[in-house]
Amino acid sequence: MSDTPVKPKRSWMVRLLIVFGILMLAGIAASVGMFLAWTDWETVTAEGAAAAIIEARAVAGAGPPYIEIRSEKDVVVHRELEPLAPAPLAAVRVLVWASDDSKLVRVKLPSWFLRAKASMSFGLDSFTSELSSDLSGYPSITLDDLKKRGPGLYVDYAFPDGHILLWGEGKSGD
Numbered sequence: 001m002s003d004t005p006v007k008p009k010r011s012w013m014v015r016l017l018i019v020f021g022i023l024m025l026a027g028i029a030a031s032v033g034m035f036l037a038w039t040d041w042e043t044v045t046a047e048g049a050a051a052a053i054i055e056a057r058a059v060a061g062a063g064p065p066y067i068e069i070r071s072e073k074d075v076v077v078h079r080e081l082e083p084l085a086p087a088p089l090a091a092v093r094v095l096v097w098a099s100d101d102s103k104l105v106r107v108k109l110p111s112w113f114l115r116a117k118a119s120m121s122f123g124l125d126s127f128t129s130e131l132s133s134d135l136s137g138y139p140s141i142t143l144d145d146l147k148k149r150g151p152g153l154y155v156d157y158a159f160p161d162g163h164i165l166l167w168g169e170g171k172s173g174d
Contacts, residue, residue, distance in 0.1 A: 034113075040106040049097040049104050053163055056095045060153040060167035067141060067166075069157040077141065086150025087170045095165040108169075114143050 044052065068076045092114060094107040146154065151170035157163065 038108050038110075042104050043102050044097075044104045045102065046099065049099070049102075049163070052095065052104055052106075053097065053165060056093070056165045056167070057153070057156065060093075060165065061151070063153060065153045065156045066146075066149045067155045069155065077145070081152070082148045083150055086148060089147050089151060089168050090171045091169040092146065092154075093165075093167050093169055095163075097163040099162050 064078060064081070066078055066081050068078060070076065089111050091111055092109045094105070094109075096105045096107075097103070098105075146168055149168065151168040153165075153167045155164055155166040157165075
């Protein structure tokens, strides 16, 4: 007989750590895959960016933007643009032109993703609350506000180094 104590088997702990590691890697891979599928980056000339902005405005629909950025400190939300019965929101699209890098970025965020982010405890609202001292003068806009507005142009803002367009797309691709 040996006087060495018998160690309990810990194989369940190793298996649990392996499963946890695999799930974590799968989550990271899925996040990267979604980001790549929803985002398009390209290098374009100023003329190419201007054409993309005109095209995006045409897709977003005519009319004034829901959120008007008059200056860095003057932002107005046009709640009068909220229809009584808005069409369902399928996605939110973003187009950003950065002239210093000649980069044009297009992003399409499906409404299910936005709903999931808005319902998470550490989502868009908690991030903006961290910046609340910088954003204290700006009106608060939530996903519910965008749903009330429905599909259409949300933001059309040109600044010295680029341009930002943000619009909602309806279920039929409006």
